Amino acid sequence: MAADQVEWLRREGRIVIVGASLSGLRAAETLRAEGFAGELTLIGDEPHEPYDRPPLSKSVLLGMASPQHTELPHRWEIDAKWRLGVAASGLDPTAKRVRLADGDEVEYDRLLIATGVRARPWPKEEEARLDGVCLLRTREDAADLYRRLKAGPRRVFVIGAGFAGSEVASACREMGIPVTVAERAGAPLVGALGGVVGAVAADLATENGVDLRTHVTVTSLEGDPVGRVQAVHLSDESVVEADVVVVSLGSLRNTEWLSGSGLGAGPRGIACDAGCRAFDFRGIVTDDVFVAGDVARSPHALFGYQFLSLEHWGNAVAQAETAAHNMICHGADRRPHLWMPAFWSSMFGVNIKSVGVPPMGEQLMITQGSLAERRFVGVYGYQGRVVAAVAFDNTRWLEFYQRQIEQGAPFPVEHPTVDRRPEGRRPVPADFPDPSLPTHGPMVTLSGYSPADQQLVFHPARH
Amino acid sequence: MPHASMMRQITDFANRADPYPVYEKLRGTPVLHEEEGGPYIISSYYDIKALLHDPRISSDAANLTAAGDDELARSEETGGLPPSFLRLDPPEHDRLRRIANSAFGPPHRPRRIESMQGDMREIVTGLIDGFGDAHEIDLVDQFAYPFPVTVICRLLGVPREDEPRFRAWVDPLVASLDPDTRQNGDADFQQTAQEARMQLGMYLAGLVEQRTKEPRDDLLSDLVNSRGPDGAMTMMEVLSTSVLLLIAGHETTVNLITNGMLTLLRHPDILRRLREEPGLSVRIVEELLRYEPPVQLVPQRTCIADIEVRGITIPKGSRIWLVLAAGNRDPERFEDPQRFDPDRGDIQHLGFGSGIHSCFGAPLARLETQIALSELARRLRDPRLVEDPPPYRPNAVLRGPRHLRIAFEGLD
Numbered sequence: 040m041a042a043d044q045v046e047w048l049r050r051e052g053r054i055v056i057v058g059a060s061l062s063g064l065r066a067a068e069t070l071r072a073e074g075f076a077g078e079l080t081l082i083g084d085e086p087h088e089p090y091d092r093p094p095l096s097k098s099v100l101l102g103m104a105s106p107q108h109t110e111l112p113h114r115w116e117i118d119a120k121w122r123l124g125v126a127a128s129g130l131d132p133t134a135k136r137v138r139l140a141d142g143d144e145v146e147y148d149r150l151l152i153a154t155g156v157r158a159r160p161w162p163k164e165e166e167a168r169l170d171g172v173c174l175l176r177t178r179e180d181a182a183d184l185y186r187r188l189k190a191g192p193r194r195v196f197v198i199g200a201g202f203a204g205s206e207v208a209s210a211c212r213e214m215g216i217p218v219t220v221a222e223r224a225g226a227p228l229v230g231a232l233g234g235v236v237g238a239v240a241a242d243l244a245t246e247n248g249v250d251l252r253t254h255v256t257v258t259s260l261e262g263d264p265v266g267r268v269q270a271v272h273l274s275d276e277s278v279v280e281a282d283v284v285v286v287s288l289g290s291l292r293n294t295e296w297l298s299g300s301g302l303g304a305g306p307r308g309i310a311c312d313a314g315c316r317a318f319d320f321r322g323i324v325t326d327d328v329f330v331a332g333d334v335a336r337s338p339h340a341l342f343g344y345q346f347l348s349l350e351h352w353g354n355a356v357a358q359a360e361t362a363a364h365n366m367i368c369h370g371a372d373r374r375p376h377l378w379m380p381a382f383w384s385s386m387f388g389v390n391i392k393s394v395g396v397p398p399m400g401e402q403l404m405i406t407q408g409s410l411a412e413r414r415f416v417g418v419y420g421y422q423g424r425v426v427a428a429v430a431f432d433n434t435r436w437l438e439f440y441q442r443q444i445e446q447g448a449p450f451p452v453e454h455p456t457v458d459r460r461p462e463g464r465r466p467v468p469a470d471f472p473d474p475s476l477p478t479h480g481p482m483v484t485l486s487g488y489s490p491a492d493q494q495l496v497f498h499p500a501r502h
Numbered sequence: 503m504p505h506a507s508m509m510r511q512i513t514d515f516a517n518r519a520d521p522y523p524v525y526e527k528l529r530g531t532p533v534l535h536e537e538e539g540g541p542y543i544i545s546s547y548y549d550i551k552a553l554l555h556d557p558r559i560s561s562d563a564a565n566l567t568a569a570g571d572d573e574l575a576r577s578e579e580t581g582g583l584p585p586s587f588l589r590l591d592p593p594e595h596d597r598l599r600r601i602a603n604s605a606f607g608p609p610h611r612p613r614r615i616e617s618m619q620g621d622m623r624e625i626v627t628g629l630i631d632g633f634g635d636a637h638e639i640d641l642v643d644q645f646a647y648p649f650p651v652t653v654i655c656r657l658l659g660v661p662r663e664d665e666p667r668f669r670a671w672v673d674p675l676v677a678s679l680d681p682d683t684r685q686n687g688d689a690d691f692q693q694t695a696q697e698a699r700m701q702l703g704m705y706l707a708g709l710v711e712q713r714t715k716e717p718r719d720d721l722l723s724d725l726v727n728s729r730g731p732d733g734a735m736t737m738m739e740v741l742s743t744s745v746l747l748l749i750a751g752h753e754t755t756v757n758l759i760t761n762g763m764l765t766l767l768r769h770p771d772i773l774r775r776l777r778e779e780p781g782l783s784v785r786i787v788e789e790l791l792r793y794e795p796p797v798q799l800v801p802q803r804t805c806i807a808d809i810e811v812r813g814i815t816i817p818k819g820s821r822i823w824l825v826l827a828a829g830n831r832d833p834e835r836f837e838d839p840q841r842f843d844p845d846r847g848d849i850q851h852l853g854f855g856s857g858i859h860s861c862f863g864a865p866l867a868r869l870e871t872q873i874a875l876s877e878l879a880r881r882l883r884d885p886r887l888v889e890d891p892p893p894y895r896p897n898a899v900l901r902g903p904r905h906l907r908i909a910f911e912g913l914d
Binding site: 436454456 | 551552555556557558559560591592593596806807808857858861
């Protein structure tokens with residue numbers, strides 16, 4: 040882009056941000072902090088100013104924080120037009136217009152898409168409508184679940200033992216509520232951390248009184264005559280009575296509104312380059328549409344240029360900052376988004392934190408502490424290098440392992456470390472489930488024979 | 503001596519008032535190894551930060567002895583007691599620190615520090631009122647010294663009527679830990695310190711016994727009655743932890759407060775702002791921890807594996823010095839690092855260290871210093887330094903003025 044055009048954009052251009060949560064807010068702040076003086080519009084489907092979500096599955100459920108008071112602090116005056124409570128419903132990148140659900144249209148010179156994800160609902164709609172069947176993603180979800188937990192249910196049933204599901208189970212136990220958790224895999228957190236670490240999480244849950252059912256799926260939810268959920272049927276033919284069911288089956292990316300826009304958007308997110316510029320479905324990068332946060336998929340040089348989509352708080356912030364910077368700078372000043380994946384969780388009194396991409400790991404070494412004590416650092420290796428680490432109640436060491444990942448340090452970890460136990464001298468298989476699970480990605484096909492009439496065709500996929 | 507070694511220059515008393523030019527020179531060779539068997543001296547921010555989180559670095563006193571320690575590394579020995587968690591590696595370190603923490607902060611005792619605010623203000627007010635009609639004081643002897651030890655008494659649970667006795671033991675004990683006083687002190691002084699140490703130990707042991715039988719709402723009671731999965735501390739562990747809190751939490755806080763007042767008096771515009779706006783003390787204390795950290799360097803770490811830093815291999819078994827005060831003024835990390843600027847937005851200093859040994863008492867020290875500085879700023883009318891630089895204590899690690907004479911026009 041020509042220099043004078045950048046100056047014009049910075050002075051009086053129009054920037055629209057779709058998605059008014061963590062990423063959207065931080066991007067808006069960065070734009071202003073970096074001197075953007077033009078018109079800024081934030082569009083969000085929720086009626087609230089941006090708020091923080093991590094407390095919703097932790098302190099809010101315990102009543103230690105109010106769901107209405109997790110607003111994100113503003114770090115910078117952003118002087119924006121807020122269009123809250125109205126979803127974006129379409130995008131015309133040629134005319135540079137965002138369509139809103141209320142029929143309005145907003146024009147932009149630069150667009151940032153930060154629409155994030157939503158909770159994956161229970162697939163059987165009729166059962167999902169039963170009173171007592173809950174999701175946990177928004178402030179309203181948290182308020183509703185908190186109210187139900189406080190009412191003292193006889194039993195809570197959590198479908199899915201990922202991080203969110205496990206945190207809900209932990210909150211239930213802390214409140215003394217009986218809870219059953221069903222997980223398709225062999226242990227909680229298996230998808231994120233593998234079977235070895237998952238087994239520790241399983242012990243942790245069981246010891247804290249969770250009725251953990253693994254290798255099972257929920258086949259149906261049963262309601263009573265007045266439409267309240269009363270029992271859960273499992274694939275092993277057992278039936279568990281419960282009056283609250285929390286559906287914790289991961290998330291869906293909010294990309295449907297982009298269908299027909301020509302962007303490379305689908306159920307796995309919106310593909311973008313490391314500079315946060317969106318790809319169109321042909322794989323050509325756009326100049327004026329940027330992506331950040333949970334909805335983005337971008338290549339990471341440290342991990343074999345794999346396209347990573349990360350539902351991590353820190354990623355949402357860092358990518359928003361990079362995207363905002365790149366939206367209003369000269370080409371040569373663009374920065375790549377090279378955030379080191381990292382997330383944290385806390386459950387049953389244990390702090391869990393990870394850096395890197397554990398599911399890439401084929402092998403695992405416990406380099407510090409011990410699995411049995413549930414205080415350890417586990418290092419994941421892939422093809423002779425360190426690609427990730429996880430800590431249970433040992434998070435202060437992770438900075439070191441992050442640097443090991445950045446430097447492509449060799450795996451297995453041969454050098455001594457403080458608190459290395461005999462169990463940590465040799466790597467073991469990390470035990471991730473077979474990645475060849477069915478996916479629902481979009482399909483791109485090539486048509487035509489001669490190079491002149493070859494065309495890429497984009498087939499959007501269903502969620 | 504035209505080419506005194508950097509090690510010598512760091513310990514040289516002539517550089518005590520302003521060691522920062524030496525540190526600047528030091529950063530020119532960020533990994534410095536001057537003599538066979540001597541320490542590797544690390545002075546740049548990012549290297550220090552990395553090594554503080556490096557599991558190939560040990561804090562274990564036994565490893566240090568094996569590596570052949572030096573005068574700086576020895577300066578914190580506590581004599582007779584088992585090593586405190588400061589001088590241990592995981593898992594022992596973690597266990598003791600967890601128990602200590604469960605008596606000190608969240609999640610078990612989230613309000614222990616906060617609830618001491620009232621006590622702290624009362625002590626500060628009492629000390630300032632005690633200046634009376636004087637128009638000149640020594641801030642060290644009349645304020646910065648008595649304040650933290652009284653706070654620690656209240657924290658541990660030493661009954662108020664015993665506070666004067668307690669302080670009478672702590673003073674010679676703390677003085678005896680200074681390597682210079684230890685070398686130069688006469689036999690009488692050593693004798694006094696030895697007796698103080700014994701009496702303090704016996705007093706604490708008695709108190710521990712009492713609190714085991716009749717727990718109260720104080721730190722000692724929590725340490726001996728901890729019911730967590732880690733169990734409680736043994737008597738000896740309680741004693742060495744208490745002594746650690748006394749020693750580590752005392753001199754450092756004295757220096758932070760004294761350096762703070764010295765720095766503010768050298769920056770009168772900021773002192774004036776603090777007088778109007780006590781809330782500014784939060785940012786002032788953070789910037790102080792960067793600009794004049796009370797622990798200048800960490801001399802007690804050893805490598806348990808070969809470690810590469812900036813292309814240089816530090817062999818297994820080597821000792822390293824992490825010069826926090828040099829890292830805190832590293833231009834690679836901080837913009838305009840030689841400037842005292844409480845308004846800087848980016849202030850991830852190394853003043854409290856980092857990693858598993860990061861300062862245990864940090865929340866206490868922060869609050870004490872915030873209250874001390876904002877109250878001094880509010881109440882001393884037109885204060886100024888009587889001499890600049892003030893006389894310093896010999897200690898190069900726990901660096902601070904021995905006296906800080908301040909003249910003023912009365913109290914508000």
